Amino acid sequence: MLDPPALALTGLGKSFGRPAVDGLDLTVARGEFYALLGPNGAGKTTTLRMVAGLLAPDAGRIEVLGIDLAVDPQAAKRRIAYLPDEPMLYGKLKPTEYLEFVAGLWGIDGRAAEPRARALLAWLDLEQHAHELTEGFSRGMKQKLALAGALIHEPELLILDEPLTGLDAGAARQVKDLLLSHVAAGGTVILTTHILEVAERLAQRIGIIQQGRLIAQGTLDELRVATPGATLEDMFLRLTGAA
Numbered sequence: 471m472l473d474p475p476a477l478a479l480t481g482l483g484k485s486f487g488r489p490a491v492d493g494l495d496l497t498v499a500r501g502e503f504y505a506l507l508g509p510n511g512a513g514k515t516t517t518l519r520m521v522a523g524l525l526a527p528d529a530g531r532i533e534v535l536g537i538d539l540a541v542d543p544q545a546a547k548r549r550i551a552y553l554p555d556e557p558m559l560y561g562k563l564k565p566t567e568y569l570e571f572v573a574g575l576w577g578i579d580g581r582a583a584e585p586r587a588r589a590l591l592a593w594l595d596l597e598q599h600a601h602e603l604t605e606g607f608s609r610g611m612k613q614k615l616a617l618a619g620a621l622i623h624e625p626e627l628l629i630l631d632e633p634l635t636g637l638d639a640g641a642a643r644q645v646k647d648l649l650l651s652h653v654a655a656g657g658t659v660i661l662t663t664h665i666l667e668v669a670e671r672l673a674q675r676i677g678i679i680q681q682g683r684l685i686a687q688g689t690l691d692e693l694r695v696a697t698p699g700a701t702l703e704d705m706f707l708r709l710t711g712a713a
């Protein structure tokens with residue numbers, strides 16, 4: 471049997487009075503780097519929150535690596551990392567304590583989590599702050615620590631909502647390298663971004679959603695077929711009717 475995809479959404483729907491996600495069908499293969507683009511209010515965050523198991527869909531089906539989220543949410547969530555656009559940290563914890571705490575929530579004991587935590591802090595250049603309270607951290611440092619926390623249980627599918635917003639060039643490079651290395655090792659990354667250059671440079675496939683539906687999808691070259699020579703920004707604005 472073929473490997474199940476990393477993520478399969480079928481007819482996914484969620485309404486808050488009016489539809490936010492409206493019959494969304496989306497499949498992301500294992501080992502793919504997929505960028506989900508869309509104008510403000512298109513339904514990107516709502517979609518990711520449903521995949522992360524934080525919001526119940528009104529309709530449709532979510533399968534994570536072949537596991538139906540509605541049938542076995544625990545098993546599905548173990549395979550996922552979810553980084554929200556505004557992650558929460560505990561200001562009175564130091565990074566090492568925070569990572570140990572998150573690892574504990576996953577049932578990983580401190581000794582097993584320690585080398586992983588150390589490697590993540592080193593990768594994200596937070597080592598020298600490992601023993602400082604996070605309440606004094608800058609926004610970018612907090613964001614990097616939240617990412618480390620999301621990765622502590624070694625998930626296969628990383629789902630990240632605007633992970634590069636607010637990061638300086640150095641921090642953005644560290645995060646991009648970490649995501650690319652995850653994909654190089656066979657993992658899957660799905661992110662939303664308003665930085666079209668990020669999608670252009672990193673993603674193997676790009677999906678554009680508008681009003682809760684997928685309106686275009688493909689590699690950059692596939693998206694370009696209709697408009698040769700166009701930039702992703704040109705295509706995005708044309709497809710979403712903003713130009």
Ligand SMILES: Nc1ncnc2c1ncn2[C@@H]1O[C@H](COP(=O)(O)OP(=O)(O)OP(=O)(O)O)[C@@H](O)[C@H]1O
Pocket residue numbers: 486489490508509510511512513514515516517
């Ligand atoms: N908890 C909520 N209660 C009511 N309406 C909501 C809620 N969450 C989202 N919505 C609405 O659902 C729609 C989709 O919002 P969502 O945050 O998913 O969009 P988005 O594509 O992530 O937008 P952005 O790019 O601005 O972050 C919007 O109209 C929003 O107002």
